[in-house]
Amino acid sequence: MDTFSKSERSEIMRRVRSKDTSPERKVRSLLHRLGFRFRLHKKDLPGAPDIVLPKYDTVVFVHGCFWHRHPGCSRATTPATRREYWLPKFERTVQRDAANQAELRRLGWNVVIVWECELRDMEELERRLENAVRHGGDGYEQDEFPIPMAAEARAVYGDGEN
Numbered sequence: 001m002d003t004f005s006k007s008e009r010s011e012i013m014r015r016v017r018s019k020d021t022s023p024e025r026k027v028r029s030l031l032h033r034l035g036f037r038f039r040l041h042k043k044d045l046p047g048a049p050d051i052v053l054p055k056y057d058t059v060v061f062v063h064g065c066f067w068h069r070h071p072g073c074s075r076a077t078t079p080a081t082r083r084e085y086w087l088p089k090f091e092r093t094v095q096r097d098a099a100n101q102a103e104l105r106r107l108g109w110n111v112v113i114v115w116e117c118e119l120r121d122m123e124e125l126e127r128r129l130e131n132a133v134r135h136g137g138d139g140y141e142q143d144e145f146p147i148p149m150a151a152e153a154r155a156v157y158g159d160g161e162n
């Protein structure tokens, strides 16, 4: 019994294929290699995270740098034409991402964003993801040596001297 029309079915297949290609799949196999068990696209969570690791209270989004506006990334270009079309579109995406992430954190999830450009260095991404999943946070090196604390310590020291 076929409950879908032909066009519905081809749309579903297109989505299935698109979910299963490229960056997201690479991140999944990386996590799998690291021995983490996960679920995909939990629709009942804000923003339907691409990968959910229930055991570690961690969700992972694999974000394209262009659409999701990876800060400081060369791939997050702004098209020269039709800026009145692109800019509000980007704005909405960024705001929606931020709202979803805030809500997920409020619900107790550790939220990890993998940017597409990070797939250029799989070794580094693997190090970061393992760190983020096992220890929480985003797993970037600077988390281990927070610069603001060092600056604060210097300021206190300076005050003492004067």
Ligand SMILES: [Zn+2]
Pocket: 065, 070, 073, 074, 075, 076, 115, 116, 117, 118
């Ligand atoms: Zn990027």
